[in-house]
Amino acid sequence: MQATDISQAILDIIASIAPDEDLSDVKPSVRLRDQLDLDSMDFLDIVMELRKRYGVEVPEEDYPKLATLDSCVEYLTPLMAGK
């Protein structure tokens, strides 16, 4: 998967978790939590959706690496290679 695809995959997951949020202007370098009102329950959902949709396991200690879209791409690129 390409960087832009990973970024879109994360946005798609957020769109399904938070259908009322406006995702048209999410800044890739700003913490998702700061622009989108996501809490720890929502992050659990992102992790579970990654597993459900792409078979990617994110261990609890790596949750901080999902803080921004940029860091998601960086962290998930090797894990999602070939998916």
Add this chain to the structure above:
Amino acid sequence: MARYDAIIIGAGMSGLSAGIRLAMFDKKVLILERHNIPGGLNSYYHKKGRPFDVGLHALTNYAPKNARGAPLTKLLRQLRIPWDALRLCEQHGSEVRFPDVRLRFTNDFEVLRQQVHAAFPHAADRFDAFVRFVREYDDVSLDAPQVAARPVLEEKLGDPLLIEMLFCPVMLYGSAVEDDMELGQFCTMFKSIFLEGFARPEGGVRTIIKLLRDKYLELGGELKMKRGVRRILEEDGRVTGVEVEKVTGADAHVEALPPGEDAVLEAPVVISSAGYLETLALIEGATRPTDDEFPVGKLSYMETILVLDRQPRDLGIDQTIVFFNDSPRFHYRAAEDYADLRSGVICASNNFAHVTDPLPEGILRVTSLASWDRWSALARPEPYASVKQRWHDAQVDALLRYVPDVRPNVVFSDCFTPRTVHHFTRHLRGAIYGAPKKVRTGLTPLNGLFICGTDQGFLGIIGSMLSGISIANARVLQPAAQGASHASS
């Protein structure tokens, strides 16, 4: 033999919400419901062609679309239900009414704040400080310590009348404890009533129940109606499944399962919304806690519902909900007589802003504390029916102390008692808010058996749904996510 990842007891708001969460992440889930209608405490029925609600007067915790950090926002996200689907209609305005003081409030907290400042000028600063305290209090963590609210209110507010006036709606809408409340629960209810406020889903409680049920089924969850749990099965302290029974009719008559249907269903996880003691009673050989260790709830209600030939507004009734009490001291205790009409709640279901469909007829509901002992001792159909008629009339008289005489405009009326609450919820003694002690963690003496709903302790409509979500997350989904990641790392 049928096997599931999880079996949930009860298709009320908490059970359906837990079911949605588990089904969303591909668990094979079954919900068992004794009734032919889902909803439990917040359910609905038809009589003489009219739809009626049980339980819900209003949804508390109202929040506008996308309100940051609001319980309603969190809940909708977790269930992936869009805000618009609830079709929420905001209240016009409500009131706490004591003999010499009335406190009006709306979904704009500033209204109540000014009312308190005007009626209790000497306590104005203390009230503001108290509200800050409530806002910051962590009332949602599953392992918060349990503290009594009354001493805290006495210390922080000082004024006895103000304390009673704040306790009145908060207790009537959620306390399972006589004359007091656990502080976290008080804060939850205070926020949900005063800081957030009331709305009514258009169509009433069935709008929410139908949304939850449809979502659950759409995600592949299984739902069996008219199926109760006869026993919870265990082996060496671990739950293994349940034994099912068929329940029919208004008297909850139990009969044999149809041929070919499995009586024993296996699951490593059972989440029960039946109440803590009620759930323990289903485990064969389990010792029931003594009344000192875990008392049975004592508080139940009766309610009269009047159908009017015109809108309450046309009869001079403008308020949405009125919490009344006829003396400076509010008594929140099990009624000694059939009902305690000194206090209660009046709800005009029409007095919410309507989105598209206003209610065709006027609906006034009046609710008061009632005695389980007295109502449950009556034989049916008589004298139960005639005693019910007598107390229905007495409850209308109590109502008329606060509203103009609506009797000439009544076209139909109905009444429920603690027996009705018991029928819908199966709570011991028809205890509307369950047992006074809450089990926040959801844990029981059996591994794999958890409780959600009333006795887990999140209150109100939103609370009940959050209860199911929290228990599903904390006890099933989170351990699975972490277990899997630990295994892979």
